[in-house]
Amino acid sequence: MNAANNCKTLEQIVSANKRIDVVMASLGILVLMVASAMLIGVFVDLLTSGWPRLISSEFYTNFPSRHPEKAGILSAMTGTSLVMLVTAVVAIPLGVAAGLYLEEYAPRNWLTDIIEINVSNLAGVPSIIYGLLALGLFVHTFALGETILTAGLVLALLILPVIIVSTREAVRGIPRDLREAAYGLGADKWQAVRMYVLPAARPGILTGVIVGLARAIGEAAPVITIGALTFIAFLPPSPIQAEAPFINFEWLSSPFTVMPIQLFNWVSRPQAEFHINAAATGVVLMAMTLAMNALAIYIRLRLRRHDR
Amino acid sequence: MTHLDSVKYMAGAEVAGSTPVVMSSPELRAEVRNLSFWYGKTQALNGINLPVADKQITAMIGPSGCGKSTLLRCFNRMHDLYPGNRYGGEIRLYPEDRNLIAMEPGLVRLRIGMVFQKPNPFPKSIFENVAAGLRVRGIGDKRVLNERVEQALRGAALWDEVKGRLHESAYGLSGGQQQRLCIARALAPQPDILLLDEPTSALDPIATARIEDLLVELRRTITTVIVTHNMQQAARISDFTAYMHMGKLVEYNGTNAIFTNPKDKLTSDYITGRFG
Numbered sequence: 001m002n003a004a005n006n007c008k009t010l011e012q013i014v015s016a017n018k019r020i021d022v023v024m025a026s027l028g029i030l031v032l033m034v035a036s037a038m039l040i041g042v043f044v045d046l047l048t049s050g051w052p053r054l055i056s057s058e059f060y061t062n063f064p065s066r067h068p069e070k071a072g073i074l075s076a077m078t079g080t081s082l083v084m085l086v087t088a089v090v091a092i093p094l095g096v097a098a099g100l101y102l103e104e105y106a107p108r109n110w111l112t113d114i115i116e117i118n119v120s121n122l123a124g125v126p127s128i129i130y131g132l133l134a135l136g137l138f139v140h141t142f143a144l145g146e147t148i149l150t151a152g153l154v155l156a157l158l159i160l161p162v163i164i165v166s167t168r169e170a171v172r173g174i175p176r177d178l179r180e181a182a183y184g185l186g187a188d189k190w191q192a193v194r195m196y197v198l199p200a201a202r203p204g205i206l207t208g209v210i211v212g213l214a215r216a217i218g219e220a221a222p223v224i225t226i227g228a229l230t231f232i233a234f235l236p237p238s239p240i241q242a243e244a245p246f247i248n249f250e251w252l253s254s255p256f257t258v259m260p261i262q263l264f265n266w267v268s269r270p271q272a273e274f275h276i277n278a279a280a281t282g283v284v285l286m287a288m289t290l291a292m293n294a295l296a297i298y299i300r301l302r303l304r305r306h307d308r
Numbered sequence: 309m310t311h312l313d314s315v316k317y318m319a320g321a322e323v324a325g326s327t328p329v330v331m332s333s334p335e336l337r338a339e340v341r342n343l344s345f346w347y348g349k350t351q352a353l354n355g356i357n358l359p360v361a362d363k364q365i366t367a368m369i370g371p372s373g374c375g376k377s378t379l380l381r382c383f384n385r386m387h388d389l390y391p392g393n394r395y396g397g398e399i400r401l402y403p404e405d406r407n408l409i410a411m412e413p414g415l416v417r418l419r420i421g422m423v424f425q426k427p428n429p430f431p432k433s434i435f436e437n438v439a440a441g442l443r444v445r446g447i448g449d450k451r452v453l454n455e456r457v458e459q460a461l462r463g464a465a466l467w468d469e470v471k472g473r474l475h476e477s478a479y480g481l482s483g484g485q486q487q488r489l490c491i492a493r494a495l496a497p498q499p500d501i502l503l504l505d506e507p508t509s510a511l512d513p514i515a516t517a518r519i520e521d522l523l524v525e526l527r528r529t530i531t532t533v534i535v536t537h538n539m540q541q542a543a544r545i546s547d548f549t550a551y552m553h554m555g556k557l558v559e560y561n562g563t564n565a566i567f568t569n570p571k572d573k574l575t576s577d578y579i580t581g582r583f584g
Contacts, residue, residue, distance in 0.1 A: 108391060177428040183389055185441040185493070186418030195440065196430050 043286060050280030059280060063233040064262065068273035073281055075232040076262035079148065080217060080288070082236060082251060083258055086152020087159065087216050092209055095160050099167025099205075104193055123161035130158045131225025139226055146227035148236060149252040154222045159212030166208020170201035203300045210296040214289045220260035231265075232257045259285045334547075336402050337362040337501060337531040338383070343397035343409075345378055345387070352378045354555045355397070359548075360501065362402075365523065365532045367546035367563065369539055371578065374552040376535045380503050383533060384420040385413035401500070418445065421494030422503040426510045427486035429478035429493070434470050437478045437489055441497040456496055464492035465522050484515025488522065495530070502526075504534040508541065520545050539579055543567050551575045 008016070053059045062072025102119075106112045134154035138144045144153075174197060182192040198205075236254030240247060259281060266278035338360040345353035353375050360366050368376040378387075385408070387393040399408040401419075408416055421441070429437050438457040447453060457474075461467040466488045470481070478489055487507060494502055504523070508516040523532065523545050536542050542549050542563065549566040551559045551574070559566065559575045570576040 175428070177424055177426055178430065180386060180389070180422075180424065181428045181430065181490070181493075182440075184384060184386065184417060184422040184424075185444050185497070186414060187440075187444045188414050191444050195443070200431055 043283070046279045046282040046286070050276055050278075050283050053276050053280035054283060059277075064231050064257075064265075068269075068271060068277055071266075071274070071277055073259065073262055073277075073284060075235060076257050076259045076281070077284070078235055079228075079232065079256035080258045080285075082148050082239075083151045083155065083223075083256065084213060084217055086149060086252070087155040088209075088213060090153060091156035091159050091163055091212065091216075094156070095163025095209075095212070096167050096205055098160070099164045100171060100193060100197075102164070103168045103171040104189060104197065119161050119164050123165065126221075127158055127219055128221040128225055130154050131222030133157070134222060134226045145253060146229075146255060147253045148256045150226050151223050151228060151256065151258070152252075154226060155216040155219060158219065158222060159216050162212040162215065163205075163208050166211065167201070167205050170204025170208070171197060173204060174200045202303055206296050206300055206303075210293055213292060217289055217292070218260055218285065220258070220264055223258055223261060228261055229255055229257050259288070334361040334364055336360065338402060338408070339400045340379070340382075341398050341400060343379070343382060343395070343399060345375075345382060345396070346394040347378075347387075348392045352555055353382070356552075356557045358550055358557055358560060360531060360533060361548060362531055363528050364547040365527050365534060365545055366548045366550065367542035368533070368535045368550045368552060369537070369542050369578070370552035370558075372537070373554075375555040376552050377505055378555075379552070380505050380533060380535045383408065383416075383501065383503055384422050385409075385411075385416045386422070388413040418497070419499055420501045420503060421497065421499035423487070423490050423494050423505065423507045425506045427483055427490050429481075429486050429489055432478060433475045434478050434481070434489060435474040438492045438496050441493060445497060457492075460492040460496035461489075463495050463526065464488045465518070465525070466492055482515070484511050484518060487511060487515070487519060491519070491522065495526075499530075501531045501533060504532065506535055506537060509537065516541075539567075551578060553578075 047054070058070065059072045060077070061074055062070055063075050064073075065071040098119075102112065102116065106115075131154060134150060134157070138150045138153055139146060144150045178196060178200060179192065182196040187195065232255065236251035236256060237248055239249070239251050263278050263281040263285065266274040266281065269275075336359050340356050340358040340360070343353055343356040344351065356375075356379060358366075358379075368379060370376050381387055382395065383399060387395070395409045397409070400406070401408050401411075408420075430440060432440075435457055438460050439453050442453055442456055447456070458467060458471075461470060466485060469485060470489075473480075478486065481489060487510075491502075491507070508519050511519065520541065523534070526532065527545070527547070534542075534546065546563045549561065549563045550557055551566065551570075551572070553574050559570060559572045561571075566575065567579060570579060
């Protein structure tokens with residue numbers, strides 16, 4: 001046999017490679033379509049089941065009720081918003097600072113290694129364990145009670161690893177020459193971090209924050225564990241008041257409920273009418289998550305326009 | 309103040325033979341003395357001795373891996389950013405005669421500016437890029453910043469091209485403009501020494517020529533140390549040239565002398581293109 005019979009021509013190699021490309025691309029599109037079809041399917045299903053309640057304004061302005069047609073998600077929406085506020089205020093600075101420390105400041109030694117392993121492990125701890133921790137530590141030991149503050153803190157703990165890891169990835173992704181440019185000008189560590197590292201890492205950090213918050217907004221288990229109520233027929237005290245000092249922190253120590261708990265409560269009722277409420281709540285919860293994602297994308301685009 | 313040893317280092321001294329040196333001997337801005345450097349266990353520099361003449365361009369040439377960039381990065385202690393690196397010997401900084409290797413790295417970098425191989429502007433506006441070094445030094449006064457930024461941009465021959473869009477992103481500039489912006493950024497704080505690490509290796513010939521013109525314009529105003537893989541570049545712009553090979557300094561002389569009358573066989577092999 002001669003070599004010409006054994007070897008493919010260059011044209012054959014190219015067309016074989018092209019065929020592989022087509023197969024891989026189709027496979028990728030298929031997988032993507034399955035994933036998005038499932039999301040869209042769930043959303044459409046919830047939307048159609050919950051439609052009667054979604055178009056009723058009372059659904060958004062009423063407290064829960066034993067009459068399904070009067071029941072609303074006002075307290076759950078308020079609860080979720082306030083809890084997420086606490087979570088964001090606690091988790092973002094802590095997580096970003098921890099990530100920056102580990103990446104920029106920490107020496108490479110066994111202590112850092114242990115911290116790193118622990119942070120990664122924390123991301124894998126089931127959320128109900130965080131609930132138990134919070135029940136013991138925040139509710140009883142620190143006597144914070146079954147409050148918005150406690151819920152915000154436990155969800156902050158829950159998403160801390162996500163924010164830390166994504167901050168580290170973002171900081172590590174900054175080109176080495178940009179970092180050297182900053183240090184080359186004589187910047188000390190904090191100047192380099194504040195002026196150049198943090199701005200360059202912002203898009204990545206933001207993504208981590210949103211992924212974290214989106215996870216926190218849907219969590220029910222740890223919030224139930226610390227004793228969130230399922231029936232709240234009042235609002236927490238307003239954070240803003242007419243008389244001095246105009247800002248009020250009493251809402252932090254208020255009992256509360258959140259959207260996932262409200263949803264769970266309604267879906268576990270025997271009456272079919274409550275299931276409509278549950279579906280509608282699901283739609284609102286998903287809308288809140290998507291709105292958060294949209295906000296992140298908007299901020300990222302804005303930052304990019306300003307920076308680049 | 310220390311002066312260059314006129315016999316050993318003077319440009320053209322060897323060529324001129326016994327005729328007395330006409331050029332006045334330039335003063336030293338820095339002097340590398342018996343400098344060695346290790347990346348972990350790997351020795352990259354071995355007993356380097358090199359004078360750096362004040363307000364002159366000193367070029368370092370040599371084949372890849374000879375240690376020329378490593379030596380340059382010793383001058384601003386860039387190696388201290390990464391763990392496991394070790395220095396031996398000293399780099400004296402004149403006129404105050406301090407050992408740069410024993411100083412606080414941050415302090416060294418405040419006095420010695422650097423321009424890198426690839427243009428590396430910050431993801432900020434043109435103005436903020438040039439102002440960065442000033443801000444690091446705590447200069448926040450708008451009037452002073454405006455003045456110094458303009459001065460630096462003029463110094464880097466970029467002012468006329470960017471004066472109308474100072475507050476636009478630096479990433480909108482061409483590669484050559486970005487590199488001149490990086491030179492302006494390094495010049496703005498008025499450093500004692502300007503280090504350039506193959507500053508034109510990522511640029512096209514026209515942009516390269518502009519940078520070379522710029523460096524020649526600057527050469528009587530600032531002490532410059534440049535690493536280049538381009539021998540013609542060293543010949544065109546530098547006053548003194550050091551040839552390095554495998555972590556050692558093989559030969560140092562006035563640029564003319566090195567290129568017309570190299571004393572070491574390694575040097576002559578390299579500059580005649582026999583290897584490298």
